Every structure is written in C-alpha cells, then in structure tokens.
Amino acid sequence: MYVELKNINKNFGDFQASKDVSFGIEKGRLVALLGPSGSGKTTILRMIAGLEKPTSGDIIIDGRRVNDLSPSDRGIGFVFQSYALFRYMTVYDNVAFGLEILKTPKNQIRERVNELLALTDLKGLEDRYPNQLSGGQRQRVAFARALAPNPSLLLLDEPFAAIDAKVRQELRSWLREMIYKVGITSIFVTHDQDEAVEVADQIIVTNKGQIEQIGTPTEIYKTPQTPFVSQFIGQGTVIEDYYRLRGFEKGNYKGAIIRPEFVEAFKNDNDRFADVVGISEKGTITDILFRGNSLEVRLDVEGVQLVTHRSLERRPIEIGEVMNVIIYRVYAFDDERAYLLENEELKKKDVNNVHLESYLYSNEGYFVV
Amino acid sequence: MSKRIIPGFHLTLGITITMLSLLILIPLASVLVYSLRIGPAQFFKVVTDATVVAAFGTSIIFSFIAAVINTVFGVILAWVLVRYEFPGKRILDGLVELPFALPTAVAGITLSKMYSTTGELGAPLAKLGIYVSYTHLGLTVALIFIGIPFVVRAIQPVLEKFNPAYEEAAYILGADRRVTFQRVILPELGPAMLTGFGLAFARGIGEYGSVIYIAGNSAKEHTQVVSYIIMQKLNYLDYGSATAIALVMLIISFLLLLFINIVQVYQSRRTSGVYEVASQTTGDALPQPQAGRYVMIAVSVAFVLLMLVMPLLSIIRNSLSKGFAFYLSSLDTQYVKSAFAVTLIATVLTLIVNTFFGLVAAWVMTRFQFKGKQVLATLIDIPFSISPVIAGLSFIMMFGRLGWAFPILEKINDTFGTDIQIVFALPGVVLATIFVTFPFVSREIIPVLNSIGTDEEEAAALMGAKGLTIFRRVTLPHIKWALIYGMILCTARALGEFGAVNALSKTRGVTFTLPLEIDALYLAGDSDSIVAAFAVSSILVIIAVFVLVLRNFFEHSEKQKMAGA
The missing domain is CATH 3.40.50.300 (P-loop containing nucleotide triphosphate hydrolases)
Structure with a gap:
C-alpha cells in the first residue's frame, strides 16, 4: 500500500x-x-x-x-x-x-x-x-x-x-x-x-x-x-413494502431500494416480453416526465409507487395507461447491510440464466452480478 | 442601459448632488474664486514665501513619517485584532477608534501637557535630553495619534476576509511564515495598506487641532504647519494669502484622494472575478509560533497604552488636580454653559442633515450604476482629507464681507428687514460642523449596503413595493447598526470639531463651542484656567469613551447576528 x-x-x-x-x-x-x-x-x-x-x-x-x-x-x-x-x-x-x-x-x-x-x-x-x-x-x-x-x-x-x-x-x-x-x-x-x-x-x-x-x-x-451506499449511489427510491411486488417475499429487512433500471414496464402486446408476461403484474402510469434523452415514468403497482425510465424510441404512453410491470431485483436492507434480492419467479423461469438477455428491451437495464 | 428596477435613482441622485454642491462644493469653490482674484504674481509670491514653503515642508514630511509609522503599527494591530484571541481584545479594538471620537483640541492640549517638561512622560524624557512638546517629535506624536485608526480600519476588513487557503497553499509548497507573509499576505494587504497610509497622510497634512498646541508653531524652528499659517493669515484678515495657501493644500488633498481611489480601482481589477469559495478551513494546522504571537500582542498593547490610553488618563488626572470642587466650579461658568448650548445646537442640526444625506447618498452610491460615480464618491469624501481650517475659510470666503454671497445676504436682510448673519455667528458654526462631518454616516452605511447586495430590494420592487416601503422594510433592518454607529460617530466628531469652527467663531460666550472654550481656557495660560480646560475636556472625553463602548456593543451584536445567520 x-x-x-x-x-x-x-x-x-x-x-x-x-x-x-x-x-x-x-x-x-x-x-x-x-x-x-x-x-x-x-x-x-x-x-x-x-x-x-x-x-x-x-x-x-x-x-x-x-x-x-x-x-x-x-x-x-x-x-x-x-x-x-x-x-x-x-x-x-x-x-x-x-x-x-x-x-x-x-x-x-x-x-x-x-x-x-x-x-x-x-x-x-x-x-x-x-x-x-x-x-x-x-x-x-x-x-x-x-x-x-x-x-x-x-x-x-x-x-x-x-x-x-x-x-x-x-x-x-x-x-x-x-x-x-x-x-x-x-x-x-x-x-x-x-x-x-x-x-x-x-x-x-x-x-x-x-x-x-x-x-x-x-x-x-x-x-x-450498506444501506447508505445503496441509497446514495444511483437514483433509487426507498420502498418499505417491497414484498407486495410480485416475485419478492418478505424477509427480515427494513425496506428496499429500487432503481429505475430495475423496473420494466411494457405494453400487453409487446412480443419481446411474451415469455414473461405471465409473471408480470399490472401498474398504472401516474405521471410522465420528459428527461431529455428519456422519459421518467411513475407507476402505481399494488399501491407501491415505482419509477422507471423509458426510451423515447419506444411506443408512446399516456397517463392512466395500464402497463405490465416486472421488477428484476431490489436492494433490501436492514440496519447494517444491503442485500441483493432477485425476482424469484423470474429466476425460476430461467434456471440457467440462458434467456435472461432476451427478456430485456436493452442490455443497459439488466446486468448479471 | 437597462431599466432600473430599484426606484428612486433620479430623486436620490438629485438630493445627493444638490446637498453636496450647497454644503461642500460651492463653499470650496469660493476659496478657488477668491484665490484666483489675487493674480498669478501675487499668488506665486504668497506660496513661495519662505515661511509658507517651510510650513508645507513640515506638514508633508512629518505627516509622511507619522503615516509610515502608523502603517507599520497599523498592520501589527490589525493582525493581532483579527488573528489572535486574548483577554481584553475587544477593549483594544475599541480603543483604536479613540482618536476618531476624541475632539482634536482635547487631544492637542493633552498631548502637549503630557509631553511638556513637567508632564507625565515629558519630565522623564527631558531628563534623558529628549524634548517632545514644541518640537518636531511632538508634532509627529500628535500625527501618529490622529492617524492610527485610519490604517487599522483599512487593513482589518481585508485581513478578516483573507482566505486561509492562500496561506495553506504556500505552506504545502514549503514556504515558512516569513516567506508566506512577504510573498502571499503582504501583496494582498498592499492596497489596503496604501489606502490607510494615504488617508492618514492626507489627514495629517490638514490636521489642525491636535498639532497646534504641541508643535510649538515657531517659524524659526520650522514647527509651523500649513493649517496654522492659514489660521494666522485669517487672524490678520489677510484673506488673499489664506486662500492662496488653501488652494495649494486643496490640490495636494485632491491628488492624495485620487491616488487612493486609483489604488482601490487597481485592487478590485486584480482580484475581481477570481472565484472565491467560502473557506471551510480554520487555518488551525498552520504553524503559529507562540513567541511571535506574544511579541505581537505585547507590541500592540504597549502601543495603544502609550499612544492612546495614557493621554486619556492624563486628561482625567489633570482635570481633578485641583480637587473635585474646583472641577465642578470650572464647569459652572457662563462661558461653559453658553458653549455647551452652542455645541448642542450645532451637533443636533449636523446630525439631522448628515444622517439624511448619508442615507440618500449611500442609496445612490450602492444601488445604481451611473457615469461619474467614482468622481462623486471622491467628492463626497473631500471633507475627510482637507484641513478643517479650509472648511472654515470656505464659508468666510462665501458669506463673509469679501465673499460673493455677501451682497445676496445683504439684499435678503434689506428686503425682509431681517438680520441674518452667517460668518462669526451660529449659522456659520453649524455649517462648518456639517461640512467636516459630512461623509461620516454615508461612509458607515456604504460598505454594509454593498455587502448585502440588491437581491432583496429587487424582489420587493418586483412585488410592487414603493421606494420608501422598500427602504423601511427591507433595507433599514440590514443597515440599522451601521446607521446608528455612523450617527454616533458623527455626533462625536460634531461635538469635538475645532479647526473649522475656530475660523468662523470669534465671540467667547456667544458663538464659542466647547472645544473653543477649552482652547480659550488653555491659552489663558494660568494654572487655574488650564485645569479648567481639562475639566471641560473631561466632559468630551466621557462622551468619546461612551461612543466607543456603544460602538463596541453594536459591532458585537451585529457579529453575533451574522454568526447565527
């Protein structure tokens, strides 16, 4: 040193x-x-x-x-x-x-x-x-x-x-x-x-x-x-009842941080997500903000407020529209540490991690740890 | 030019220029006009007269020496007051201002007595063969006394704002304290030092009250100063010579003021635009040689004790030297009572006029940009740097028998059957007092207004507030303490004004102010009246000390408020 x-x-x-x-x-x-x-x-x-x-x-x-x-x-x-x-x-x-x-x-x-x-x-x-x-x-x-x-x-x-x-x-x-x-x-x-x-x-x-x-x-x-780092880095939102989201179970955690890139929202007829539409859940768009190179989309999923980014190249959306939502992962935390939780249903669907990439609209949003 | 959001530009500029012209510029121009009337040959003869040349030499040389000494001690004092914490620091800080608050005539008789061969310091020094009173040394001592606050007060704010990061940068690059001071700190202080030096120098050249008693005023010994010569010519009713000499002195003052202003412009050009981030540092890790620190504090305390505190104590001692009963009886004379009344009237009127002017002028000077602003600033500061004797002379040359306004005054008196007298009467005393204390209030407010910026006022104006409302609700709370302090200082100076009033007031018991009464008592020469002079002085001293305590209090409460913000 x-x-x-x-x-x-x-x-x-x-x-x-x-x-x-x-x-x-x-x-x-x-x-x-x-x-x-x-x-x-x-x-x-x-x-x-x-x-x-x-x-x-x-x-x-x-x-x-x-x-x-x-x-x-x-x-x-x-x-x-x-x-x-x-x-x-x-x-x-x-x-x-x-x-x-x-x-x-x-x-x-x-x-x-x-x-x-x-x-x-x-x-x-x-x-x-x-x-x-x-x-x-x-x-x-x-x-x-x-x-x-x-x-x-x-x-x-x-x-x-x-x-x-x-x-x-x-x-x-x-x-x-x-x-x-x-x-x-x-x-x-x-x-x-x-x-x-x-x-x-x-x-x-x-x-x-x-x-x-x-x-x-x-x-x-x-x-x-640590809880601090998981909140300080990235643009995550803190959510207490993350376990209400599909694919996550309640553990001994105080809450979870969800970054926009962990959230995928797609329309019902989107072919790319045909495989996983079955494990998605419904979310209503509550607000859309123009962020220059992308849209910031706010969604209400089962009463949980989520944020995701959407490429301007994708089809237009509007406030009040119901989307299919999949959350890839969250960072759950207790007082001491932060833990990566994967979407269990997504994991089961692709045991060998072979097809993960194909679920994605782009590579940016989903990386393998 | 963009439209001005903050209201009141034309009104306040108009008031500023009108008052400045009526009270300062036109009277001064009267001196110019009269001195031109005597013809170049005569003018040349007067100003090249051996006595006059010697007086100019004396004034300039010893003011220069005193200003140099003051610059050295001023830097040390400012450094100690800003950088070190020690018990009694606030008292020391307040005492530095004493020469501003103490009437010059009181300072003059005190220093003269103290350093005479029978005085507290003069006696032991005389045994060593050193004579101070009535010599060049005495003159220098008096000039150091009146000049020190100018230097300290110029350097202190610069040092307070000085970012410790500069010192740390030098320290990291390996510079020791001496090199850091020489190469990094001194250049930063340079312009402030020059400003302080210039102000002390200019003030010294024009100084009258504090030097005439101690200087000896001997043509043979070259201990006559210019102000004394002008006063002498006035007493002989030789107005031609008086105005000619005054004109030369005015030119010197202007050049000095110009010099100071150029230095300030140069300073802001060098430092403006350099991004200043509020420093996070305390400078605590910088080496602070303890020995040097104690030496600096000791030097500062010794300087203030010797130069400022000793004279103060000397006045009290002298005033009580014939017992308390004598003290009281010497205050209880017809002359003193009349002088007290005249002083009070002059002071109150001066305070009203100068406070009004100070607020209006500060508003114009800090809230608007316009052509000729720098010139206006210089003109407002004129009374600071010219001899008070010239102020008196100006009004004589305007309203006196030879003045251009005299016929107008006669006409008014004839038409309305009045008997208005200005020169050698109360109005003259009031005008002279206003003249010499003219910039005091504005000078205290301007830096504060500059530092708070115009955002809040613009916000208020955009919400539709009118000029007076903006001033009352937004501006006034910011400048409250500065205003009060400026008014207090103005009061102290007005109470103690000597040189200007001396030229315009001739009748003891009618138009004499307290300082003139002190002068009359002191010059009577017998031991009773000298003690009486000190007794009357002690009243003014008490007021001066009171002013210093108030100032300290206001400044402290202001700083606490700022610290909380």
Whole structure:
C-alpha cells in the first residue's frame, strides 16, 4: 500500500469528523473520496496533506509514518477547492513558487515551469494574472502549481466545484488523462457520484465520518454493501413494502431500494416480453416526465409507487395507461447491510440464466452480478 | 442601459448632488474664486514665501513619517485584532477608534501637557535630553495619534476576509511564515495598506487641532504647519494669502484622494472575478509560533497604552488636580454653559442633515450604476482629507464681507428687514460642523449596503413595493447598526470639531463651542484656567469613551447576528 490510514480519529471540539477510518491505496491509483457534504471526506484529505492533525491513528505514505511531518516534507501536491491561486502573482510565478521555496536554480525552475505549462496547455498565458483566466485555466494552473515540486501523491479537494457545468464535463476527462500521463497516485474529494464514477478507478464512500465501502466504481454501483451506499449511489427510491411486488417475499429487512433500471414496464402486446408476461403484474402510469434523452415514468403497482425510465424510441404512453410491470431485483436492507434480492419467479423461469438477455428491451437495464 | 428596477435613482441622485454642491462644493469653490482674484504674481509670491514653503515642508514630511509609522503599527494591530484571541481584545479594538471620537483640541492640549517638561512622560524624557512638546517629535506624536485608526480600519476588513487557503497553499509548497507573509499576505494587504497610509497622510497634512498646541508653531524652528499659517493669515484678515495657501493644500488633498481611489480601482481589477469559495478551513494546522504571537500582542498593547490610553488618563488626572470642587466650579461658568448650548445646537442640526444625506447618498452610491460615480464618491469624501481650517475659510470666503454671497445676504436682510448673519455667528458654526462631518454616516452605511447586495430590494420592487416601503422594510433592518454607529460617530466628531469652527467663531460666550472654550481656557495660560480646560475636556472625553463602548456593543451584536445567520 502506498498510502495507508490506520484507525484515524479526528475531533473538532465535540464534533467527531472521522471515526476509526482505515484504508489503503495502491501506488498509481486514482481514488475518489465520495460522500455527502459533512461526511468527513475533506477532513480525511486534509489530514493526509498535513493541514489537520488526526486526534489519534497513523498516516503512512510510502512506508513512512508522516503524522509529525510538515506538509512540505510529505511529498504531496494539493489542489484547493477554490484553487487559492496567488492573486498577485502571474501564472508563471504561481507555478514557480514551490520551486523557489526549494531554492531550485533559476534555469531549472524555468525548465520545469515551461514543461508543466506545456503539459497543461497553458503556453502563452505565463504573464496573465489569475483573474484574467477562465475557470478551467485556473484549475490547470492550480494543477501545474501542485505538480511543480514533483510530488509523489496528488490531493485534490473538490477539483470541479468552482467550474460551471459545461466545462466540468471536459475537465473530468482532461484531469483523468493528465493524471495517468503523469502517473501520479491521486486522491480527490467529491460529493458528485457521476464525477467519482467517471474519473476514479477506486471509490471510497464516506458517511458521518466513517468509511462505508471501498471498491471499483462498478462494485460500488452493482453491489452496494450498506444501506447508505445503496441509497446514495444511483437514483433509487426507498420502498418499505417491497414484498407486495410480485416475485419478492418478505424477509427480515427494513425496506428496499429500487432503481429505475430495475423496473420494466411494457405494453400487453409487446412480443419481446411474451415469455414473461405471465409473471408480470399490472401498474398504472401516474405521471410522465420528459428527461431529455428519456422519459421518467411513475407507476402505481399494488399501491407501491415505482419509477422507471423509458426510451423515447419506444411506443408512446399516456397517463392512466395500464402497463405490465416486472421488477428484476431490489436492494433490501436492514440496519447494517444491503442485500441483493432477485425476482424469484423470474429466476425460476430461467434456471440457467440462458434467456435472461432476451427478456430485456436493452442490455443497459439488466446486468448479471 | 437597462431599466432600473430599484426606484428612486433620479430623486436620490438629485438630493445627493444638490446637498453636496450647497454644503461642500460651492463653499470650496469660493476659496478657488477668491484665490484666483489675487493674480498669478501675487499668488506665486504668497506660496513661495519662505515661511509658507517651510510650513508645507513640515506638514508633508512629518505627516509622511507619522503615516509610515502608523502603517507599520497599523498592520501589527490589525493582525493581532483579527488573528489572535486574548483577554481584553475587544477593549483594544475599541480603543483604536479613540482618536476618531476624541475632539482634536482635547487631544492637542493633552498631548502637549503630557509631553511638556513637567508632564507625565515629558519630565522623564527631558531628563534623558529628549524634548517632545514644541518640537518636531511632538508634532509627529500628535500625527501618529490622529492617524492610527485610519490604517487599522483599512487593513482589518481585508485581513478578516483573507482566505486561509492562500496561506495553506504556500505552506504545502514549503514556504515558512516569513516567506508566506512577504510573498502571499503582504501583496494582498498592499492596497489596503496604501489606502490607510494615504488617508492618514492626507489627514495629517490638514490636521489642525491636535498639532497646534504641541508643535510649538515657531517659524524659526520650522514647527509651523500649513493649517496654522492659514489660521494666522485669517487672524490678520489677510484673506488673499489664506486662500492662496488653501488652494495649494486643496490640490495636494485632491491628488492624495485620487491616488487612493486609483489604488482601490487597481485592487478590485486584480482580484475581481477570481472565484472565491467560502473557506471551510480554520487555518488551525498552520504553524503559529507562540513567541511571535506574544511579541505581537505585547507590541500592540504597549502601543495603544502609550499612544492612546495614557493621554486619556492624563486628561482625567489633570482635570481633578485641583480637587473635585474646583472641577465642578470650572464647569459652572457662563462661558461653559453658553458653549455647551452652542455645541448642542450645532451637533443636533449636523446630525439631522448628515444622517439624511448619508442615507440618500449611500442609496445612490450602492444601488445604481451611473457615469461619474467614482468622481462623486471622491467628492463626497473631500471633507475627510482637507484641513478643517479650509472648511472654515470656505464659508468666510462665501458669506463673509469679501465673499460673493455677501451682497445676496445683504439684499435678503434689506428686503425682509431681517438680520441674518452667517460668518462669526451660529449659522456659520453649524455649517462648518456639517461640512467636516459630512461623509461620516454615508461612509458607515456604504460598505454594509454593498455587502448585502440588491437581491432583496429587487424582489420587493418586483412585488410592487414603493421606494420608501422598500427602504423601511427591507433595507433599514440590514443597515440599522451601521446607521446608528455612523450617527454616533458623527455626533462625536460634531461635538469635538475645532479647526473649522475656530475660523468662523470669534465671540467667547456667544458663538464659542466647547472645544473653543477649552482652547480659550488653555491659552489663558494660568494654572487655574488650564485645569479648567481639562475639566471641560473631561466632559468630551466621557462622551468619546461612551461612543466607543456603544460602538463596541453594536459591532458585537451585529457579529453575533451574522454568526447565527
């Protein structure tokens, strides 16, 4: 493990921002700390950087316990949420600052700064001041400044928070590419699941100062292990009496989360679903919302309110129309964990999983765990 | 230009410009007109006179030195007040404002007495061979006294808003505290420091009340300041010379104000548009060298004790030096009672006029964009940076026997059979007091109005609320404390105004205000009347301290309200 946190606790007065946090990150990984605001993700990042001191526990970077090292001795680069670019320094001076502190010879500074400006596509902007740059350019300067002293670990605090939605999309892939190009182990903080899924190759989900789950984006998405993760990831709706739905039985659970992609609603005469129409149940459309690339359809099935997405390519539907509904699966949860429940009738119908794919309108909605 | 949603632009702009013109600009222009009348040759002869040149040199050099010293201590004080927590911090914060609230004449006689060879500090210093009163050193001390709040109050808000992320960024890149301060913090503070420096410098050049007692006013020793020379020329009825010198001084003030405004424009150009996310950080992990912290606090406390608290105590001590019975009897004279009444009338009228102006002007300056706004802002601030003596002179040159408005006044008196006098009468005193405290209320309200933005007012306007309703229901609750504080400060300054009133009031017991009465008592020179001067001063001191306590209270309750929001 390149970065390791062992039993970290952090108190701010009465408030416990981190509770027994432990995890390890392998060299070369791009890791997202994902959680809602106030979940303690930024505190973890700031403790790794040395901007906060843990109340107890060890932080290890590259085999060295760094608790008592100052940030500049930890070999890290830090990109601040608001970038904290020095407003009275030019782009060049901002990037050169860390090298000047290290008393690097002038010609080497010039070489390194030019190299970074070329890498981040900032050539020609050397003499600009931060307020003469666009949001995306500022992020790139902050990135270059953090990388200048050649850190071996890059920490980014909500790197996209200060950028408007349109540019954000571009910058996500830019940052991902750039980090792989430089080959630096990186940890970034975000509250946006799309961002984490898209950029990171490993996600650490935090909630109330604790780690909920660690895994690849697919693992986090497909097999949420805790009630929190199953609700936080995806656009699921929480339903208490899920057992009223066909194919599910009551177990020792508090409720279940159903994501839109788990719900299939089709018209009676749809040939594709001829095999399974027998195990479907009736649902009435209560509302239809246009979502740009799809429709969001709300259904009432046996008094249970469900949501599904419907491709615009399919036949038109209307409010009040009665559809056939099949629920593929749900995430049931108790106080501690989340459990994947498959539709039992669907399972019986296809014991060997051979024909599962054919029930589907598209592959997207139904994946095999 | 888009249609303005918030109502009242033309009305408030009209009122602002009218009041500004009538009370400030036209009187000032009268000085200009008269000084031009004396001809270039005469003008040149007056302003190149050796005494005048020396006075300009003295005023500029020592104001500069004092402003530099104040900038250094101002940064330390502001830093200590913003960054450190320690017992008595709020008292220290309040005391910094003392020179704003204390009448300049009171400060003048106190410093002069304290640093004289028989005074509390002067006696021990004299034994060391250091003479303060009636020397350049004394002049500098007085200028430091009146200038310090300008610098502290300019830097404090900038430091409060300073995002710790900048320091953390430097810290992570390996910069130590010294480098961080030099390369990251100082550039951020630079414009505020220059603003504070410029204000203290401008105020110093024009200063009258606090310096004339301690400076010695000797032509030979070059301890005469420009304001003193103008006053002297006025006393000799040499209006030509007085206005000529005043004009040069006005030009210097304008240049300084212009400089300050340019600095502020430059500052906003450099920092505007840089996305600022509210900082989540406390800056707690940053290294805080304990030793440095204690040294800074010690320096600040020592500076405030020596420069601000000692004079305050000295006044009380002096006023009671002949016993309490004497103290009471020296307040119970016909002169003091009359002065008290005149002061009260002038203050109340000033408060009414300036509060009205302050609200209207703040509304115009913060709620609308229009051409020439920057110029208007500079013009409103004029009374801050020009000598109060020039304010007095302006009204003499307008309504006095040689003034252009005098015939008009005569005509009115002839037509209506009235006997309205302005110069050397109560109206003159009132006008002069209004002049010098003109921007006080607006200056307190403008930053608050700027910081709250116009969203709420626009929302109210879109729902159909009329101007006055919007102001009363939406705006006023936001600016309540700032308004009250501005009014209190305006009151304190009006009570203590000296230089301007001194030029316009000549009859003791009739048109003398309290500071003039103090001046008369002090200059009488015998020990009884000097003690009486301090006794009268003590009333104004009590008011000043009361003002500071109120200010502290208001500011605190405001901060608590903000913290809850």
